[in-house]
Amino acid sequence: xxxxxxxxxxxxxxxxxxxxxxxxxxxxxxxxxxxxxxxxxxxxxxxxxxxxxxxxxxxxxxxxxxxxxxxxxxxxxxxxxxxxxxxxxxxxxxxxxxxxxxxxxxxxxxxxxxxxxxxxxxxxxxxxxxxxxxxxxxxxxxxxxxxxxxxxxxxxxxxxxxxxxxxxxxxxxxxxxxxxxxxxxxxxxxxxxxxxxxxxxxxxxxxxxxxxxxxxxxxxxxxxxxxxxxxxxxxxxxxxxxxxxxxxxxxxxxxxxxxxxxxxxxxxxxxxxxxxxxxxxxxxxxxxxxxxxxxxxxxxxxxxxxxxxxxxxxxxxxxxxxxxxxxxxxxxxxxxxxxxxxxxxxxxxxxxxxxxxxxxxxxxxxxxxxxxxxxxxx
Amino acid sequence: xxxxxxxxxxxxxxxxxxxxxxxxxxxxxxxxxxxxxxxxxxxxxxxxxxxxxxxxxxxxxxxxxxxxxxxxxxxxxxxxxxxxxxxxxxxxxxxxxxxxxxxxxxxxxxxxxxxxxxxxxxxxxxxxxxxxxxxxxxxxxxxxxxxxxxxxxxxxxxxxxxxxxxxxxxxxxxxxxxxxxxxxxxxxxxxxxxxxxxxxxxxxxxxxxxxxxxxxxxxxxxxxxxxxxxxxxxxxxxxxxxxxxxxxxxxxxxxxxxxxxxxxxxxxxxxxxxxxxxxxxxxxxxxxxxxxxxxxxxxxxxxxxxxxxxxxxxxxxxxxxxxxxxxxxxxxxxxxxxxxxxxxxxxxxxxxxxxxxxxxxxxxxxxxxxxxxxxxxxxxxxxxxxxxxxxxxxxxxxxxxxxxxxxxxxxxxxxxxxxxxxxxxxxxxxxxxxxxxxxxxxxxxxxxxxxxxxxxxxxxxxxxxxxxxxxxxxxxxxxxxxx
Numbered sequence: 001x002x003x004x005x006x007x008x009x010x011x012x013x014x015x016x017x018x019x020x021x022x023x024x025x026x027x028x029x030x031x032x033x034x035x036x037x038x039x040x041x042x043x044x045x046x047x048x049x050x051x052x053x054x055x056x057x058x059x060x061x062x063x064x065x066x067x068x069x070x071x072x073x074x075x076x077x078x079x080x081x082x083x084x085x086x087x088x089x090x091x092x093x094x095x096x097x098x099x100x101x102x103x104x105x106x107x108x109x110x111x112x113x114x115x116x117x118x119x120x121x122x123x124x125x126x127x128x129x130x131x132x133x134x135x136x137x138x139x140x141x142x143x144x145x146x147x148x149x150x151x152x153x154x155x156x157x158x159x160x161x162x163x164x165x166x167x168x169x170x171x172x173x174x175x176x177x178x179x180x181x182x183x184x185x186x187x188x189x190x191x192x193x194x195x196x197x198x199x200x201x202x203x204x205x206x207x208x209x210x211x212x213x214x215x216x217x218x219x220x221x222x223x224x225x226x227x228x229x230x231x232x233x234x235x236x237x238x239x240x241x242x243x244x245x246x247x248x249x250x251x252x253x254x255x256x257x258x259x260x261x262x263x264x265x266x267x268x269x270x271x272x273x274x275x276x277x278x279x280x281x282x283x284x285x286x287x288x289x290x291x292x293x294x295x296x297x298x299x300x301x302x303x304x305x306x307x308x309x310x311x312x313x314x315x316x317x318x319x320x321x322x323x324x325x326x327x328x329x330x331x332x333x334x335x336x337x338x339x340x341x342x343x344x345x346x347x348x349x350x351x352x353x354x355x356x357x358x359x360x361x362x363x364x365x366x367x368x369x370x371x372x373x374x375x376x377x378x
Numbered sequence: 379x380x381x382x383x384x385x386x387x388x389x390x391x392x393x394x395x396x397x398x399x400x401x402x403x404x405x406x407x408x409x410x411x412x413x414x415x416x417x418x419x420x421x422x423x424x425x426x427x428x429x430x431x432x433x434x435x436x437x438x439x440x441x442x443x444x445x446x447x448x449x450x451x452x453x454x455x456x457x458x459x460x461x462x463x464x465x466x467x468x469x470x471x472x473x474x475x476x477x478x479x480x481x482x483x484x485x486x487x488x489x490x491x492x493x494x495x496x497x498x499x500x501x502x503x504x505x506x507x508x509x510x511x512x513x514x515x516x517x518x519x520x521x522x523x524x525x526x527x528x529x530x531x532x533x534x535x536x537x538x539x540x541x542x543x544x545x546x547x548x549x550x551x552x553x554x555x556x557x558x559x560x561x562x563x564x565x566x567x568x569x570x571x572x573x574x575x576x577x578x579x580x581x582x583x584x585x586x587x588x589x590x591x592x593x594x595x596x597x598x599x600x601x602x603x604x605x606x607x608x609x610x611x612x613x614x615x616x617x618x619x620x621x622x623x624x625x626x627x628x629x630x631x632x633x634x635x636x637x638x639x640x641x642x643x644x645x646x647x648x649x650x651x652x653x654x655x656x657x658x659x660x661x662x663x664x665x666x667x668x669x670x671x672x673x674x675x676x677x678x679x680x681x682x683x684x685x686x687x688x689x690x691x692x693x694x695x696x697x698x699x700x701x702x703x704x705x706x707x708x709x710x711x712x713x714x715x716x717x718x719x720x721x722x723x724x725x726x727x728x729x730x731x732x733x734x735x736x737x738x739x740x741x742x743x744x745x746x747x748x749x750x751x752x753x754x755x756x757x758x759x760x761x762x763x764x765x766x767x768x769x770x771x772x773x774x775x776x777x778x779x780x781x782x783x784x785x786x787x788x789x790x791x792x793x794x795x796x797x798x799x800x801x802x803x804x805x806x807x808x809x810x811x812x813x814x815x816x817x818x819x820x821x822x823x824x825x826x827x828x829x830x831x832x833x834x835x836x837x838x839x840x841x842x843x844x845x846x847x848x849x850x851x852x853x854x855x856x857x858x859x860x861x
Binding site for chain 1: 539543549554555557623814817818819820825832836842845
């Protein structure tokens with residue numbers, strides 16, 4: 001039986017090889033052309049079992065835990081944060097769905113989930129703004145029209161990792177104002193509608209970020225995942241799982257950015273010496289390295305306490321902010337070259353900026369953390 | 379999101395944006411009036427012409443970095459932005475650093491990439507302008523002014539950076555050990571230039587480039603010189619156009635010189651004056667770069683205010699929420715503070731720097747009283763470039779310009795550049811946070827401004843080099859120990 005340390009090592013080796021073979025050859029081009037959801041890489045990830053890493057045996061999963069998923073996506077992120085997040089968002093969402101299905105002891109829901117997973121289609125999320133603990137703000141309304149159907153009206157939150165051929169987790173309110181969490185399946189997607197047409201975006205371009213056009217969409221009543229307080233709890237749990245994954249991706253991304261900056265600094269000559277010999281640059285690189293180590297620590301701490309929402313949100317806040325600073329500094333170290341596409345660090349800077357907005361922005365995460373802290377204070 | 383110009387903060391007056399102007403309006407009404415007129419022109423062009431094109435240009439340049447919106451620049455010609463720094467005696471706007479800065483701040487609030495086209499053009503112009511090389515005033519600069527009058531834009535660039543020498547070519551100490559590719563050799567009737575320049579803003583669209591190379595690569599400090607090269611000159615070509623993260627509307631190109639012949643008259647300001655020339659030019663341009671950064675931040679600020687006034691969360695507008703209000707207040711504070719720093723730099727330069735020489739009687743006689751047709755006469759032309767003229771200019775400079783003022787200008791201009799650019803990146807980042815994930819989408823322009831802002835920390839000398847410049851000039855007694 002593997003020790004935790006050995007297991008993590010094995011996951012990292014598997015991820016590194018996967019990234020080298022399947023992601024590295026295409027990541028820069030996909031970023032440049034914003035080609036849409038990376039189906040091929042996603043399917044290869046399914047074949048490698050990444051999608052069910054955290055799921056229990058009865059769902060065909062590996063039964064691993066959050067530290068392993070964080071190691072997986074963190075290692076993938078060293079090559080491309082966007083591809084890492086495609087895998088991570090899917091795995092974290094699958095975990096959250098299994099948690100509510102098994103929490104209700106509803107065997108029908110459990111069977112439906114098993115069927116969903118067997119389609120090997122990706123999960124995307126349209127995460128609304130949290131208003132407070134276990135509550136969210138949404139203008140999306142699901143109207144009951146008397147039959148076993150729901151008709152959606154109003155704008156949805158921005159969706160990430162959503163491909164029209166896949167599933168989308170949504171949050172809405174009923175006519176009576178009750179909180180709802182819903183699952184939009186590919187069969188619901190109206191092919192003629194302008195359903196989340198891709199538009200250019202800042203970063204993480206291999207992972208689609210779109211505004212779904214759901215006005216008028218009709219869903220079957222079985223699309224309801226949870227209602228009322230349960231929907232609020234599901235929102236918070238999903239937020240936390242996605243926050244952990246985001247923080248792990250941020251940690252991997254900034255490791256790569258720091259390494260690129262250091263490698264450049266050791267070779268580039270200015271002012272009569274290599275720039276790493278300028279003490280001011282050493283300060284910058286040292287601060288970057290410190291931020292990387294600190295973030296790895298906070299991510300590992302949060303991952304080992306996966307049921308602790310405060311740890312998850314705090315890790316997301318600190319790691320993504322640090323990643324943004326480290327990647328921006330990496331561009332700065334490379335100077336003019338850093339700003340150009342060829343060297344890859346400007347992509348890292350853009351990706352890191354979007355990580356600070358996922359699954360909700362750091363500014364909103366701060367507010368939620370205080371709400372959690374206050375609840376803990378009693 | 380509706381037209382952001384409907385946001386009230388985009389319409390505030392110069393006196394409100396810069397309180398010193400209210401005081402100057404009483405002491406120097408014409409000066410302030412001129413600045414307000416230029417601001418109004420820039421606001422009009424920015425709002426009517428630039429902003430509607432900003433996202434489309436960004437998209438097209440993403441697909442093809444060499445794309446350039448000539449039609450948009452042509453629409454600027456009635457406003458005279460390209461020729462605003464050409465002396466009036468040569469047919470231009472006769473403006474200096476302060477007006478340039480106010481114009482680029484307004485244009486940046488619309489699109490920093492487009493604004494940088496004008497900023498980089500001014501950098502190319504300033505080499506000849508600040509060398510007080512009247513020969514070029516009446517030829518290349520006059521052609522630029524004529525281009526604006528005819529609606530046929532003529533664009534300039536300044537070619538300083540090399541593949542292995544970025545910071546190294548912008549600092550005298552670093553230049554000593556720089557690994558240069560460029561060199562100019564004296565030949566009959568002129569010079570042959572060889573070498574490569576990189577990341578040259580406007581490089582692929584410029585009619586004229588001011589090129590900085592030494593006459594002897596082994597002694598760059600002693601022999602650095604400035605040359606004017608024209609598009610189409612034999613041996614001069616444009617290489618690759620870079621794929622930049624932002625500021626895409628202004629192309630950054632590689633310029634290649636292979637035995638490029640430059641006639642002797644296209645030397646700017648005399649042989650071996652390049653180090654002083656570059657220092658003067660950068661001292662003049664870094665204040666307006668602070669304005670570019672300030673305008674970029676302001677663009678993000680205006681757009682996020684507009685968004686926050688419309689977007690509701692939990693039944694309340696974002697702008698009604700305290701955390702948003704205080705973030706917006708911080709942004710307003712930072713933008714305002716950066717503006718004052720760049721105005722310090724620009725006004726210090728305009729009133730205490732080389733432009734002071736242009737206001738001296740000999741310069742005014744030459745530029746304002748002697749007609750251009752007489753100045754371009756062969757004999758007068760030779761006289762204006764003679765050894766006597768050079769000595770007279772040098773003597774005037776020694777008499778009129780105070781070395782402490784020069785040192786302060788260097789300090790203020792680098793401070794403007796550093797404070798503005800660091801602030802722009804912070805403010806653009808905060809704007810993303812206020813909006814949330816939707817800000818990552820192209821449509822709101824906020825992600826574009828975030829990408830644009832980063833370049834202001836890098837060009838015109840990285841912020842690290844500029845901090846080095848601040849140190850040297852703030853602590854002159856420690857200058858020889860500055861590393």
